[in-house]
Amino acid sequence: MSKLKNLNEEQKAQLIVEKKVALAKYREHLKELALHQKKENKKRKKRHREISKLIKNDRANQKNYKKEFLEVKKESLKNIDERIKKINEWYDGVDKTKSVEKHYNKLIKKAKQPTFDFDGDIVFENVSYTYSKGSPFEFRALDGTDITIKKGKITAVIGMTGSGKSTLIQLTNGLMISETGRTIIGNYSLYAATKKIKEVKDLRREIGLVFQFPEYQLFQDTIEKDISFGPINLGAEKEATLKRVPELLRMVDLPEDYAKRSPFDLSGGQKRRVAIAGIVAMDGDTLVLDEPTGGLDPQGEEDFMKLFYNLNREKNKRIIIVTHNMDHVLQIADEVIVMHKGRVISVGNPFEIFSNFELLRTIEIEPPKLYKLAYKLKEKGIDITKHNFRTVEQLATAIKAAKERK
Ligand SMILES: Nc1ncnc2c1ncn2[C@@H]1O[C@H](COP(=O)(O)OP(=O)(O)OP(=O)(O)O)[C@@H](O)[C@H]1O
Ligand SMILES: [Mg+2]
Incomplete structure (x- = not known):
C-alpha cells in the first residue's frame, strides 16, 4: 500500500493493468494445465482399456496353457511307484533310527510330488506386466514380450533405465507373474492365470535371483545364516550347508571370519557379495543377477565377471545378467537381449549387437x-x-x- 501512495495516477493505472494481465496469464496457464491433465487422463484411460482388453483376449489362451501344464504334471507323477520303490530299496536293511526315519519320510513325501525339469530353455511368450494397475501411476513395464533364454548360456539383458529389464527377469522365478501369456522354464510353466505357485521352493532353488538392491535380500543376524538361509529353507541339510559357508565366503572374496558378523554392518558392495554367495549356495542351474556389481570397485567387478564365467563354463550354470556395463557384456555374454520400452527389440551375440551402431543409438547406450x-x-x-x-x-x-x- 505504502508503495502505491508514492505513485501518481498514471502509474497506478499502469500497475493495475499489469496486475490484470498477470492474472489473466495465470488463469490461462491454469486452464492449459487442466486441459493437459484432461488429455493425459483420457490417454491413460484409453491405455488402461487397451490393457484390460489384451488381458481379456488372452483368457482363452490361459485355459490352454493350464491344460498343457496339468498334462506335464500328470506325466511327471506317472513314475511315483518307481520312485518310492527306489527309495525303499535304498533304505532296505538300514537301521531306522529317528533321524534316518525323518530323512526317509522326507524323501517319500518328495517322491510323491510332481517333478519338473527347470534346466531347459526359459521361454517368455507374450509376457506383460503393468505396475500400479488402475491407479494414476499405472505403468506398463512389459508389453507383450517374446524371447527365449537358452539353457547353459550366459545371457546379458541390456537397455536404458526403465526399459523393463528387472521386471522381465523377475518373471523367471515366480517373484512376479505376467498378466498375459506365460513363462516356460524347462518343462515348468508359469501362466498368467496361475493363482498359487505350488512348486515355488523347487523353482526358487533352481533359479536363484540376486536383486538389483540386494540389501533388501539380507535379513538374518549373521552373514553365515544369511548365506545358508536359502538352501536350508529350501530343504538342504543344515550342517552340510553351514560347512560350505567358509568356501562360499572365499569365493566372493570375503574373509572367512565374517561368518559370524552381522550383514547390516557391511558396505553396499560387501552386501552384494553376501547376496551372491547365498544364491551360489543354493546350487541351482540358473543364476539371475540384476546389476550384480553395483557398489563394487573395478577389481571386484572383474573378479565377479570371472566367477560368473567360471560358474557357467565349469559348472554349466545358466547365467542371466542385467547390466549397464557393456565391457562386461562383451567380456562374458554368449547372447544379448536388448530391451526398449518394455519390449525386446533385438537379440544376438555381443558382436552382432555392438556392431549395430543404429541400435545402440536407439537405446542410448555407449558401446x-x-x-x-x-x-x-x-x-x-x-x-x-x-x-x-x-x-x-x-x-x-x-x-x-x-x-x-x-
Ligand atoms: N513398483 C513399481 N511401481 C510402479 N512402477 C514401477 C515399479 N517398478 C518399476 N516400475 C516402472 O516400470 C518400468 C520398468 O521398470 P524396471 O525396473 O523393469 O526397469 P529397468 O530396465 O530394470 O530399469 P533400471 O535400469 O533403472 O534398473 C520403469 O519405468 C519403472 O518406473
Ligand atoms: Mg532394473
Missing part, C-alpha cells in the same frame, strides 16, 4: 571401450566392426588383418 575404438578406427578408414573380438589381443589381430587387406 564397450573396444568397440568405441573400432568405431573411431572406422572413421579413419580401418573398418574392423564386423570382426569378432572380446579382448585387446583379438582387436589388435583384427586391425592387423584389416590393414593387410587394404
Whole structure:
C-alpha cells in the first residue's frame, strides 16, 4: 500500500493493468494445465482399456496353457511307484533310527510330488506386466514380450533405465507373474492365470535371483545364516550347508571370519557379495543377477565377471545378467537381449549387437571401450566392426588383418 501512495495516477493505472494481465496469464496457464491433465487422463484411460482388453483376449489362451501344464504334471507323477520303490530299496536293511526315519519320510513325501525339469530353455511368450494397475501411476513395464533364454548360456539383458529389464527377469522365478501369456522354464510353466505357485521352493532353488538392491535380500543376524538361509529353507541339510559357508565366503572374496558378523554392518558392495554367495549356495542351474556389481570397485567387478564365467563354463550354470556395463557384456555374454520400452527389440551375440551402431543409438547406450575404438578406427578408414573380438589381443589381430587387406 505504502508503495502505491508514492505513485501518481498514471502509474497506478499502469500497475493495475499489469496486475490484470498477470492474472489473466495465470488463469490461462491454469486452464492449459487442466486441459493437459484432461488429455493425459483420457490417454491413460484409453491405455488402461487397451490393457484390460489384451488381458481379456488372452483368457482363452490361459485355459490352454493350464491344460498343457496339468498334462506335464500328470506325466511327471506317472513314475511315483518307481520312485518310492527306489527309495525303499535304498533304505532296505538300514537301521531306522529317528533321524534316518525323518530323512526317509522326507524323501517319500518328495517322491510323491510332481517333478519338473527347470534346466531347459526359459521361454517368455507374450509376457506383460503393468505396475500400479488402475491407479494414476499405472505403468506398463512389459508389453507383450517374446524371447527365449537358452539353457547353459550366459545371457546379458541390456537397455536404458526403465526399459523393463528387472521386471522381465523377475518373471523367471515366480517373484512376479505376467498378466498375459506365460513363462516356460524347462518343462515348468508359469501362466498368467496361475493363482498359487505350488512348486515355488523347487523353482526358487533352481533359479536363484540376486536383486538389483540386494540389501533388501539380507535379513538374518549373521552373514553365515544369511548365506545358508536359502538352501536350508529350501530343504538342504543344515550342517552340510553351514560347512560350505567358509568356501562360499572365499569365493566372493570375503574373509572367512565374517561368518559370524552381522550383514547390516557391511558396505553396499560387501552386501552384494553376501547376496551372491547365498544364491551360489543354493546350487541351482540358473543364476539371475540384476546389476550384480553395483557398489563394487573395478577389481571386484572383474573378479565377479570371472566367477560368473567360471560358474557357467565349469559348472554349466545358466547365467542371466542385467547390466549397464557393456565391457562386461562383451567380456562374458554368449547372447544379448536388448530391451526398449518394455519390449525386446533385438537379440544376438555381443558382436552382432555392438556392431549395430543404429541400435545402440536407439537405446542410448555407449558401446564397450573396444568397440568405441573400432568405431573411431572406422572413421579413419580401418573398418574392423564386423570382426569378432572380446579382448585387446583379438582387436589388435583384427586391425592387423584389416590393414593387410587394404
Ligand atoms: N513398483 C513399481 N511401481 C510402479 N512402477 C514401477 C515399479 N517398478 C518399476 N516400475 C516402472 O516400470 C518400468 C520398468 O521398470 P524396471 O525396473 O523393469 O526397469 P529397468 O530396465 O530394470 O530399469 P533400471 O535400469 O533403472 O534398473 C520403469 O519405468 C519403472 O518406473
Ligand atoms: Mg532394473
